Amino acid sequence: MAVTKTPRKKPVTAAVEEEQPAPKAKAAPAKKAASKKAGASEPAPKTRAAKGKAKPEEPVVEPVSAPSESAAPLPVPAPVPEAVAAPKPVAATAPSALVEALLAAIREGRAVEFIFADGDANAPRTFEPRQLTFDALSQAWFVWGWDRRYNAERHHRVDLLAEVNAVEGVGRAAQGPYPEGTPANQIGGWLGGEPIAVKATLLKQWVFAIKQAPPAFPHFKIEEQGDGQALVSFTATDLRAIARWAMQFGDGIQVLEPTRLVDRVKQVGAVWAGRERQPAALPPKPAPRPEPAPEPRRSESRPSHESRSESRPERAPRERDREEAPKGKAGKVEIIRFDRL
Structure with a gap:
């Protein structure tokens, strides 16, 4: 009876040794380690088989190399949203x-x-x-x-x-x-000509706006009142400029002085409201001229027919023709009866 010896499986041990991470070595010894690994990975020599029997070939186990740190898969970066093009800054116009x-x-x-x-x-x-x-x-x-x-x-x-x-x-x-x-x-418009003193009351929605804006006229003063309103006073010389300034606030202003500015604002407000201006008073009609007195009759003797013609007023030609035409007798009216068919 022949006894067969099982050969040592060196490739398996080499594979196990290969799985352990190799320590980092210098450049020169790296060649030796590579040669050792190459020799270890070679297949083991065939053993003597029993006489008269052929031993089937064993499958060659390929060594699995351990993944190195440098070959580790990189994380997939998150999708970056497309950058929106920033608006181009408007170049400020340099003062000329x-x-x-x-x-x-x-x-x-x-x-x-x-x-x-x-x-x-x-x-x-x-x-x-x-x-x-x-x-x-x-x-x-x-x-x-x-x-x-x-x-x-x-x-x-x-x-x-x-x-x-x-x-x-x-x-x-x-x-x-x-x-x-x-x-x-x-x-x-501001300091030339006859000065016009102006006083007006502003409602509270306009008080803050007036404080933040530059003064519209010289000697411009604003005094707050208890109910949130403000009293505005200033001096100017052009009524048109003052009226334009006052009317920009609409119903948010009440003009107190002067009277001609109040009348001007009322007149423009009536036009804004769609009302027609009141027509100017018509001049009085001239009195009718007195008719001349009739002349006195003369005492001279005249024929009777002349006196009658003078005493009668002239008549219109149509009336005169009617009077001269002969008057006809009234005609008889005949009534005709029709029998039914």
């Missing part, structure tokens, strides 16, 4: 030389001369600048003040101007009289 000239005139209290780019449409004029603003909608500079050409408040767009020239003194067409030392940019 015209804007700087207007700002200097406002600070120094001077009037300026406007020369427009389109000289045919807009003639040169003297202007009293009071406010300089940059509008966000139109992206343009605007100056507000008193236009001496029209003697009224006006807004002008700065980029339509060609030149802004300084004016010596108060300039032309300055309304007076005005106190000595009055700034030249506050004469027309």
Whole structure:
């Protein structure tokens, strides 16, 4: 009886040893370790089999290499939402030389001369600048003040101007009289001419807005009252400018003084309400002229037929023809009877 020897399964042991993480080694010894692993992974030599019997070949177990730290699967990144394109910042319009000239005139209290780019449409004029603003909608500079050409408040767009020239003194067409030392940019409509003292009561929804806004007229004062309203008082010289300022509040203002401003607001309010203006009183009709007295009759003797014709008034031609026509007799009316069919 033949006894067979079971060979040692070196590949299995090599595989087990392979599963253990190998310590990090230097570059030079790494080659030796690699050669050892390669030798260990070689199949074991065949053993002597029993005489007359062929031993079936055993399946070769391939060593499973342990996953290294560097080969670990990376985590899947979360989906990043698409970035929304940020709106492009609007480049602020840098103040031009015209804007700087207007700002200097406002600070120094001077009037300026406007020369427009389109000289045919807009003639040169003297202007009293009071406010300089940059509008966000139109992206343009605007100056507000008193236009001496029209003697009224006006807004002008700065980029339509060609030149802004300084004016010596108060300039032309300055309304007076005005106190000595009055700034030249506050004469027309504010401090030039006969002063008009104004008093008005503002409702509470407008009090905060008035406090935050710049004063509309010189010597502008606002005094709060107990019921949330406020008493506004100021002095100006142009009734149209005062009326425009007062009517911007609609029914939120009650004008107290002067009386002519009250009448002006009432007149415009009646037109706003759709009522027609009351017609002016018609002039009285002229009295009828007295008729001349009839002349006295003369005592001269005249024929009877002449006196009768003079005494009778003239008749219309139709009436005269009717009288002269012969009168016919009244005709008889005959009645005819019809028998039934």
